[in-house]
Every structure is written in structure tokens, then in C-alpha cells.
Amino acid sequence: MRDYFARRLRRLVPVFIEPVEGMPPADPDQVTSFAHQFLRAGTPAFRMLFYAMVLVLQAVCLATRGRSVYSLPPEEADDFVRSLYSSRFAALGAIPTVLGTPIYMAHYNRDDVQVRLGFDVHEMRREAAAREVRR
């Protein structure tokens, strides 16, 4: 991923993943590193769309809130993302959907996050390793 977009994405992580009690906080480096891998393995079309959405998000924020998305206070950032998701215009709803795909995937792929959600991957891995099924 180009450095420019990696930097932007790192700063967008808290906009998308709000800290909530009982859950590990988001790790912008982990998210950026996964997003890099996800975009490289994916289609050129999605890659282009993703980069475009980073720019469009900022443009929409400047137009509607009068300030950069990266400088919105948490409450307002949340409200902004929520307004996009519930917009009547499908194109606006597509912005957070596209951006959120690698961001949410990366965060909820973490072992510590999955364990906290009751999906004990360590236990499952141990169980699976001990249970080789042969034909």
C-alpha cells in the first residue's frame, strides 16, 4: 500500500473502531498491515476503489462537517460514520462499507479479540491438532 494511504488508514482506524468496555483496543499498525495484505491479494478494481474511498471520505467530511475527518472528536466521528451508513444515497453508504471491510476484518481476526468474544481459538487449535482425521 502506498505510504500516503497507509498513513491515512492508520488515522482512520479509531474512527471506525470505537473503544468499548471489555474489548481490546484497535491496533492501527495491525489493521494497516492486514489491509496491505488484503489489498495486494485482491482485485485491482477493489484496490482502486479503496484508495478512492479514502479520498472521498475526507472530501465528504470537509463538505458536510467543515473539517478533516482525521480531526473530528470521537463523538462527532461516530456520528459522521453513522450518517454515512444510514444515508439514503447508496453511494454514500458504500464509502464506509468499502473502507470498513479490511479494517473490521483485521481487528476481529486477532486472537485476543476472538477469545474475548467467546471464540477460544487457542483451545480450538489445541483440540484440532489433537484430532487428526485420516481417511
Next chain:
Amino acid sequence: MIIKPESLPGDVRREADVVVIGSGAGGGPIAKELAEAGYSVVVIEEGGHFTREDFDFRAADAFTRLYRDASQTVALGLPAIVVPQGKTVGGTTTVNSGTCLRIPRHVLKRWHLEHGLKDIGEDELNLLYAALEEYLFVKRADPEVAGKNNLLFLEHAGKLGYSGGFLPRNAKDCEGFGVCAYGCPSGAKQSANVSFIPDAVAAGADVYTHCRAERILVRNGRATGVRGHFTDPRTGARTQRLEVHASVVVLSAGAIQTPSMLMHNRICLSSGWVGENLSIHPCGATLALMPEVVGNPKGIPQSTYVDEFAPEGIMLEGVTLPPAVMAITLPWGGRRHAETMRDYPFIASYGSMISEHDSAGKVVAGPSARQPLTFYNLGREDLDRLKRSILLMAEIWFAAGAKRVYTPIDGFKELSGPRDFMRLSRARLKRASVYGLSAYHPMGTCRMGSDPYASVVKSTCETWEVENLFICDASVLPTSLGVNPQLTIMALAMRTAGFIDEKLESAPTKGEEAGRLERLRARLRSEKEAVARRLSGESTPR
């Protein structure tokens, strides 16, 4: 042998009786059958080879390693629909849910009447299905490991009077680890990577991994081999070249890549049906916030079904989502998203699959053979059926005590009770108002038939136009199947292997030809040596 590019000293040039492109539901059985019949078989697979130790319960990583284009393949249209496909040894079977259903009788009848495929008899198919079911350990999902999510849904569907049951699956001693779509970590699921391909290899087949077939070699109207190249697994860059000369070429690259290959090779195109006739079984999903923990995603993800509405083309089938996938399914962001995800243990899920009536799609050549463009238009009737399937799932979830049901329909993302339910049932949906749809069964893009002007392959799966080129994968299914297709693709592959065997038996095989050539060369060599010795005055040893 399973061969990785890093173990090769340079370009590969070789001969074989049969070369198979793709190692999934179509390619796997053909490779096994023909290798076991004694033919030399080469399989070319674009994806990598992974074993159960590599499958680590991280869904997001599985997308980048096991799926084509990290699962970002989309059918363009209103609405856009994600169509994930496997790209690994075993093809999509390595990442599928393991459901094994036979073709419904009325669909086979349609094949007979509308596509002239009477010679695919019900009895013959049933024999093939039975053999496959035994080989793949197919049995009904065990209620012990079916998962609370699936059981709850089935129980409450039953209470509402809807028929359903446990799905037949190709899993041996399944423990319900719940991650079939990201690679089975115990090896229970009998996908091609643990069944057909290892058996083909044991019988002498060679499988080249990280190798993409590009050219189908054709001389005088006959397929004579395949040319392709390896790729670096880390960077995706092209590395060595591969050329295999063979008596028979089998194209089993799946319903999207197969027509793309034909288009880029400019072969078999005169019927006009290559890439046309795409059906995908569009799928909707509902999430339900339950008052109790549903144990996600443990349990078989797709263990139960409700088929009460199958005659209308609606099949409801179980699905469970690991956190990374549920997170991208939710229709919100920010705080609401994080709070809903915190409720993950309480969120149940179920899916619906629509058998197409008035939708249509096609695959057209894209900027490269690897990147074809797929278009799909969801028809009005099918959109209504999709809505009905979502209402049915919501009804069943509410009957099971759900506090809220989340749907993929704009304006109805969250249903909190009967009023919302009624509002949705009265609404006339626009295509653009459904989002996040997916489809797992692309098929039909090189359809089989008895008329060379209206189909791409004969009932033997040999193409009408290029002799010795067979197509055997989801692309040959002439109509939407209405049920999960892998078992039918495998049955057709077994059948096709029989026709290839007959063909090869009646002609000298490449192996035999190579053997004959080798013996001829050896005789010539020894005769030359004898002449040289005579000329130099030595006596010929007796």
C-alpha cells in the same frame, strides 16, 4: 507428487496422457479416476497447497491465502453480489461447507426435455452419487455437533410447521469446529485436497501448484496440450514456464475462469454460449440477537436446512460466521458496530439461497484472462423471493425468541418485532436497496446440451468444436440447480472420466507413444554403436 515452484530447477516441458486445469470439484475426481486407470495425469493448479496444520481459525487470513482475489470477486449489477471462489489445491471444495445434495428430479427432467440430455439417466447418476457418497463419507450432520445456532432455527421452523432436517455432508468424524469455509483444521471435511487429489497423487499424478494455465494448444482442431507459467507465492510475479503435451486436455477451472480461458484462447466460441447463462443462487443472510448465548461459531456451520419453500425456489440453510466475517456483515460502523460485536456470542445467523427464475448473468472477457468481468442482474421475481426468504428467516428467529433481527435491506436493517416485520412484508423493494448479498454457486457458463448451436459441450463434456478438449466443472451445468452443486459436479466428472478413458483406450496414449519412441531411440542408439564398433574392427558382443 505435489510440486511447488520453488522445488523446480527451471522451466517444465513434459508429456502426459491427460492434463487437467484446476483441482476442485470437477478436476479432482477426473484426475483420480484417470490416474487410477493407469494414465499419466498432470494437474495444473493456480493456488497453493495447504494442509490441515495451515488452517488456523483466522478467517481473514484464509481469504487472502485460499480464495481467489481475497474473496473480492464481485458480479456487477444491481445489486452487486460478492461471488467468492477458492484458489487452492482442492479448489472451492477446500473452503466450502461440505453439503452434499443430489440433483432434484425436476431439474434433471428439465435437462432432459429442454437441453436434450436424455443420456444422463437418473439411474446412472444415482449409481455415481452412491459411489461418491461412500467415498466421501457422506452422512447427515450429527445433531451432537450441529451447533446451537442451527438447532434453534430448525426446532422453531418445525414448530411453525415448516419441513427441514439435517444436511448430508462429506465429513468424517466432524467435531464441529465451525470453520469449514476457512479450511477444515482436523481434516474431517472430505474436500478434494484430502480425498481426490491425494488419491490421484498416490496413483502417480503430478500436481503443479502456483501454476496458471494460459494457453490451450490446439492443432488441426484437436487439443494437444497446455502452456502456462508459475507464480511466486509471495509476490505473484511470473516465474518459470510450463508446457505439457497431452492426448486429452480437461478444463476444470470453475464457472468464471473456464469461459474466460476459452475467450482469451478464442476457441469454442461459435455457439455464442461461452460466458452466457450464468446462474449463481443469490444468497441472503439474517442475523438475530438472541436472549441466550448461541455458541458461535462452534458447531457445523451448515448442518441444517428448511426446505418447505424449495418448490418456490427458496432453500434456507444454516450458516455461522466467525467474528471477522460477522464484523463485515453488520450494517453499521463506529460505536454501534463495536457494541453489537460485543454481543457476538448472542448473535445467531441463517442463510437463504434462491434458485433463479428471472435473473440472468454472464461472464465476459476482461482486461486479462485472470480478471474476467462478471455481470448479474437480479430479476424482479427473484428479488421478491429473496425478500420472502428474509421474512421467513425473521419469522423463525422471532419464534425462537430473537430480540432483534438484522437484515441486508436498506430501511429495514433492524427488525424489532411484528410491526417492522409487517412493514417489510408490505414494502416493494428496489434492487438497490438490498446490499451485502453473496452467492456461492456460479454455474452454467459453458453449458452442456445436445445442440451444438445452443451449447458448448456435448453430454460427454467434450467440446463441440475442439476434439479431445473436455470441460468439466460448474460451468457445464445447463440450469440453476436449486441445491448445492458440488456432488453433481463430481458425479459428472466421474462420468466424463469414463468417456476420456474410452477415448484414450481406442487411441495410442501419449505414454504409449512416448514408450514406443523411447524404445525406438534405444534401438537406433544400439544399432549406431554396433555400426561404429564394426567400423573400428571390434567384434559385436553376443
